[in-house]
Amino acid sequence: SSPRVRLPQRSERRSSALKLQTKERFFPMAEVIIVPGREAGGKLVASEIARRIRATPDLVLGLATGSTPLPVYQALVPALAGVDLSTVRGFALDEYVGLDPAHPQSYRSVITREVVEPLGLDPARIRVPDGRLDGVAHAGEIYEAAIMDAGGIALQILGIGTDGHIGFNEPGSSFASRTRVKTLTEQTRTDNARFFASPDEVPMHCITQGLGTILEADHLVLLAFGSSKAAALAAAVEGPLSASVPGSAIQLHPHVTVVVDEDAAAELARAEYYRYAYANKPDWQGL
Numbered sequence: 001s002s003p004r005v006r007l008p009q010r011s012e013r014r015s016s017a018l019k020l021q022t023k024e025r026f027f028p029m030a031e032v033i034i035v036p037g038r039e040a041g042g043k044l045v046a047s048e049i050a051r052r053i054r055a056t057p058d059l060v061l062g063l064a065t066g067s068t069p070l071p072v073y074q075a076l077v078p079a080l081a082g083v084d085l086s087t088v089r090g091f092a093l094d095e096y097v098g099l100d101p102a103h104p105q106s107y108r109s110v111i112t113r114e115v116v117e118p119l120g121l122d123p124a125r126i127r128v129p130d131g132r133l134d135g136v137a138h139a140g141e142i143y144e145a146a147i148m149d150a151g152g153i154a155l156q157i158l159g160i161g162t163d164g165h166i167g168f169n170e171p172g173s174s175f176a177s178r179t180r181v182k183t184l185t186e187q188t189r190t191d192n193a194r195f196f197a198s199p200d201e202v203p204m205h206c207i208t209q210g211l212g213t214i215l216e217a218d219h220l221v222l223l224a225f226g227s228s229k230a231a232a233l234a235a236a237v238e239g240p241l242s243a244s245v246p247g248s249a250i251q252l253h254p255h256v257t258v259v260v261d262e263d264a265a266a267e268l269a270r271a272e273y274y275r276y277a278y279a280n281k282p283d284w285q286g287l
């Protein structure tokens with residue numbers, strides 16, 4: 001006879017909820033790796049991605065834009081030399097709304113320039129949310145369906161905003177959110193003004209994978225470099241779970257690798273433990 005499933009009694013449920021609040025070990029912890037600099041971080045993550053692509057030639061990558069992942073993309077070129085990449089698939093995290101896809105700062109253009117062309121990927125297999133005004137109301141659902149059709153994202157590269165966003169999930173975003181249109185904070189628009197001729201040119205709206213979408217990827221790799229990220233990174237990795245710090249959603253995921261330089265690690269309370277754990281990392285354990 002098949003085993004009966006015994007539902008927990010009310011008292012047991014309450015006590016396990018209490019344990020969840022008080023015993024950190026009930027949350028799987030992210031692995032935090034403190035690297036000497038951006039280049040070392042880029043090489044570390046690129047070697048893991050290359051290993052995964054060799055094993056799974058049609059791997060589905062989740063691609064972040066912005067300046068943080070650039071050392072990864074640069075290191076991927078030599079790491080993947082001679083490897084057939086014709087079946088690799090990719091999904092960008094987000095896109096500006098209302099920016100011509102041909103604009104050099106559209107994330108479509110950035111992904112083409114920084115990832116598709118240098119690696120020689122098949123452009124038809126690399127998707128970016130459609131931020132064009134006509135149709136943006138349904139672009140989220142279409143994007144979610146495309147990710148599902150691809151079998152989900154295997155490895156999602158993430159950066160973090162100074163306000164704690166991942167993707168463009170600004171503070172207040174639901175942990176259950178899906179791909180949708182968001183309004184960028186003034187802080188994010190100011191941070192990203194460096195990519196545009198003037199701050200006014202930074203779009204007001206974006207379309208981004210939701211936190212719920214991101215949490216469905218098999219493996220999250222969050223990178224952060226520089227002192228401007230230190231506070232947001234510490235809040236995301238060690239602070240309480242809060243929609244006010246969207247990056248804290250990573251604490252709900254069973255497989256997260258956080259790769260940071262010394263400056264971005266400066267506010268981590270458990271930095272010494274992370275160094276100790278990494279120095280004693282078992283050989284058999286990949287990233």
Ligand code: F6R
Pocket residue numbers: 063064065066067068069093094158159160161162165166167168
């Ligand atoms: C980009 C993205 C954002 C950036 C974040 C950090 O696709 O989703 O979350 O990762 O704004 O940007 P940079 O790397 O430029 O500091």
